[in-house]
Amino acid sequence: MTELRRDDKDQQLASARVDHADTRLTTDQGIPVEDTDNSLHAGTRGPSLLEDFHLREKVMRFDHERIPERVVHARGSGAYGYFQVYESLARYTTAEFLCDPSLHTPVFVRFSTVQGSRGSADTVRDVRGFATKFYTGQGNFDLVGNNMPVFFIQDGIKFPDVIHAVKPQPRNEIPQGASAHDSFWDFVSQQPETMHHVMWLMSDRAIPRSFRTMQGFGVHTFRLVNAQGGNTFVKFHWTPVLGTHSLVWNEAQKIAGVDPDFNRRDLWESIESGALPEYELGLQFIPEDREFDFDWDLLDPTKIIPEELVPVTPVGKLVLNRNPDNFFAETEQVAFCVGNVVPGIDFTDDPLLQARLFSYLDTQLTRLGGPNFAQLPVNRPLAPVHHHQQDGFGQHEIPMGEGNYHPNTLGGGCPVVPGGDGFRHFPERVDGHKIRRRSETFADHYSQATLFWNSMSDWERSHIIEAYRFELGKCDRMDVRKRLVDHLEQIDHQLAVAVAAGIGVDEPAPVGENHGRSSPALSLTARTGEGVLGRRVAILAAPGVEEVGLSRLCQALDQRGAKADLLAPAAGPLRTNNQDTLELPEAKALNTMASVLYDAVVIAGGEDSAAALVEDGYAVHFVAEAYLHAKPIGAVAEGVSLLRRAGLPGADGAPAPDGAGAGVVIQTENGPAGADFLEEFIGALTGQRYF
Numbered sequence: 001m002t003e004l005r006r007d008d009k010d011q012q013l014a015s016a017r018v019d020h021a022d023t024r025l026t027t028d029q030g031i032p033v034e035d036t037d038n039s040l041h042a043g044t045r046g047p048s049l050l051e052d053f054h055l056r057e058k059v060m061r062f063d064h065e066r067i068p069e070r071v072v073h074a075r076g077s078g079a080y081g082y083f084q085v086y087e088s089l090a091r092y093t094t095a096e097f098l099c100d101p102s103l104h105t106p107v108f109v110r111f112s113t114v115q116g117s118r119g120s121a122d123t124v125r126d127v128r129g130f131a132t133k134f135y136t137g138q139g140n141f142d143l144v145g146n147n148m149p150v151f152f153i154q155d156g157i158k159f160p161d162v163i164h165a166v167k168p169q170p171r172n173e174i175p176q177g178a179s180a181h182d183s184f185w186d187f188v189s190q191q192p193e194t195m196h197h198v199m200w201l202m203s204d205r206a207i208p209r210s211f212r213t214m215q216g217f218g219v220h221t222f223r224l225v226n227a228q229g230g231n232t233f234v235k236f237h238w239t240p241v242l243g244t245h246s247l248v249w250n251e252a253q254k255i256a257g258v259d260p261d262f263n264r265r266d267l268w269e270s271i272e273s274g275a276l277p278e279y280e281l282g283l284q285f286i287p288e289d290r291e292f293d294f295d296w297d298l299l300d301p302t303k304i305i306p307e308e309l310v311p312v313t314p315v316g317k318l319v320l321n322r323n324p325d326n327f328f329a330e331t332e333q334v335a336f337c338v339g340n341v342v343p344g345i346d347f348t349d350d351p352l353l354q355a356r357l358f359s360y361l362d363t364q365l366t367r368l369g370g371p372n373f374a375q376l377p378v379n380r381p382l383a384p385v386h387h388h389q390q391d392g393f394g395q396h397e398i399p400m401g402e403g404n405y406h407p408n409t410l411g412g413g414c415p416v417v418p419g420g421d422g423f424r425h426f427p428e429r430v431d432g433h434k435i436r437r438r439s440e441t442f443a444d445h446y447s448q449a450t451l452f453w454n455s456m457s458d459w460e461r462s463h464i465i466e467a468y469r470f471e472l473g474k475c476d477r478m479d480v481r482k483r484l485v486d487h488l489e490q491i492d493h494q495l496a497v498a499v500a501a502g503i504g505v506d507e508p509a510p511v512g513e514n515h516g517r518s519s520p521a522l523s524l525t526a527r528t529g530e531g532v533l534g535r536r537v538a539i540l541a542a543p544g545v546e547e548v549g550l551s552r553l554c555q556a557l558d559q560r561g562a563k564a565d566l567l568a569p570a571a572g573p574l575r576t577n578n579q580d581t582l583e584l585p586e587a588k589a590l591n592t593m594a595s596v597l598y599d600a601v602v603i604a605g606g607e608d609s610a611a612a613l614v615e616d617g618y619a620v621h622f623v624a625e626a627y628l629h630a631k632p633i634g635a636v637a638e639g640v641s642l643l644r645r646a647g648l649p650g651a652d653g654a655p656a657p658d659g660a661g662a663g664v665v666i667q668t669e670n671g672p673a674g675a676d677f678l679e680e681f682i683g684a685l686t687g688q689r690y691f
């Protein structure tokens with residue numbers, strides 16, 4: 001087996017890095033530059049001269065800085081890391097990185113949204129891409145997945161249609177990063193196969209809190225092939241160690257304005273601060289002889305295999321530990337391809353997957369300007385590369401010798417064809433008529449949409465209903481709204497009735513029974529994770545704040561890996577009630593931040609501080625909004641007056657209506673925040689949201 005260390009890719013990239021420290025400015029040709037602020041003119045007020053090669057080169061290079069953005073998944077963020085398998089999977093596959101637990105296979109992961117352009121906001125309602133390039137000793141394996149386990153369509157020939165429909169409208173390029181428009185709903189309401197995926201899209205899965213708190217899925221059924229040629233069907237799952245957590249829609253929309261880089265920043269800052277994102281790889285193994293054991297077709301990418309039927313076996317972990325050095329060179333130029341598989345991993349006949357096998361290489365020819373993009377540092381395999389491919393735009397290598405064909409003797413027959421050790425396609429037997437028709441086994445479009453609906457918690461269901469009402473409410477065409485409600489009726493009567501009531505469509509008549517089956521693993525509540533690592537807490541305070549409790553709070557959060565920001569009416573060092581003897585963070589100005597950027601809020605104690613916050617409109621709004629978004633809220637002693645001012649139930653001492661006080665932690669006695677308060681608040685923070 002090839003030895004691989006977790007920093008091997010980093011070492012390889014070192015040769016491509018250019019450090020400008022202690023250097024002189026030159027042209028592309030290495031000629032030292034005398035002056036880069038003034039172009040060469042005839043006289044100080046005269047015309048510029050054509051012979052100014054520095055001006056021409058500088059402007060020419062600027063003119064060509066942009067390459068086409070990805071036609072989908074244009075907005076993305078990437079990071080390096082490594083993957084390690086727990087135990088050998090040699091029973092199933094010959095892929096070395098899955099068979100040797102001592103290997104740290106270097107990876108590059110790119111997360112993305114689908115619909116929006118490169119500069120669009122992170123928190124739009126959309127599918128998220130989760131693409132992983134494993135630089136294995138046997139060549140690159142790309143697992144190009146999404147954060148939802150199913151896809152809109154069953155056959156790749158419909159991909160241009162679904163993407164045209166969801167992208168901004170062709171006449172005016174509106175709306176950006178949104179599916180809430182007529183063409184999307186017009187399309188999906190005529191394609192029942194989209195209904196399962198649309199349920200996922202209307203759920204909170206479409207607005208993840210962080211890339212660190214979303215799952216990833218390979219979507220298609222793939223094959224694993226072992227040394228004996230035995231074939232096992234497999235589904236790939238990534239599960240975040242921090243659990244699955246999402247935003248709420250009202251919050252997501254506000255973040256899009258307050259911090260359009262919300263998810264990107266979160267990924268970047270987590271890695272910089274050492275709170276490394278981790279995911280577990282899980283596999284669902286389906287023995288070859290169970291291919292037809294299910295009520296749906298394993299080749300149908302609009303279907304999941306419920307975990308209750310085939311468990312997800314944890315097989316390894318992925319750790320992201322290094323941010324890229326240059327966004328364009330790495331995150332923008334990375335080229336994933338579903339067709340990049342290593343010996344021991346193979347495709348199935350899923351018609352969506354088959355079309356993808358063509359698309360990725362094809363699009364990269366245009367996007368990266370020619371066929372040599374595998375030579376770009378981020379794409380270059382760690383495995384040795386030798387072939388007779390040559391020339392083309394951007395050739396960076398100098399192939400040596402005369403034997404640029406096979407077979408050759410001039411080059412000693414090299415590179416030799418490895419034969420048995422090479423990638424051997426699984427010899428699937430194929431027999432059929434050429435035909436443009438879907439298999440009957442792909443025909444049921446509603447059962448799993450119902451399964452998803454049945455598996456949701458109450459709050460997830462209410463969010464789904466609200467999302468349909470929002471999106472369809474922005475769809476002007478009443479006939480489209482109605483058509484969609486008819487589909488929802490096939491999924492669940494209550495759902496259809498609730499959505500119809502919000503969008504001016506008549507209540508549909510029941511058409512059949514909900515099958516009543518559920519898969520608890522589909523709910524966001526199934527994986528909450530543990531601890532508060534990387535969670536962001538706002539501490540509201542003003543001059544005169546009680547210092548000892550504030551310091552304890554900062555320490556307690558820091559010790560558990562949460563990140564606290566001190567927010568005050570003005571930025572800078574904050575005057576405390578105790579002559580500033582303890583070390584405290586500098587305050588950020590309240591009006592530059594917003595509650596939607598935090599997971600929780602605490603109002604610090606201290607009489608003067610509390611009195612000032614009550615008079616501060618930003619502070620009052622901050623707390624009320626955090627409550628609206630069901631976030632944990634803490635108040636120490638006098639700080640509770642801000643909760644009262646914001647009208648929070650229970651803050652005035654009267655009992656809160658059922659459940660309304662959940663997640664609100666108050667220290668009633670005066671004095672510094674005590675151990676009980678801190679424990680209780682951190683417990684509330686672990687629980688995330690209180691709907």
Ligand code: HDE
Nearest residue numbers: 070073110129130145146151156159219355356359360363
């Ligand atoms: Fe993609 N997809 N896709 N896709 N896809 C691209 O490739 C395509 C599909 C996914 O961070 C493009 O280099 C077709 C499913 C991710 O760079 C393009 C079909 C899944 C990324 C393309 C699909 C994905 C892409 C655009 C239907 C989840 C971003 C730029 C047959 C399993 C990768 C590029 C990155 C990117 C085509 C369906 C995931 C055009 C034709 C299903 C995560 O080639």
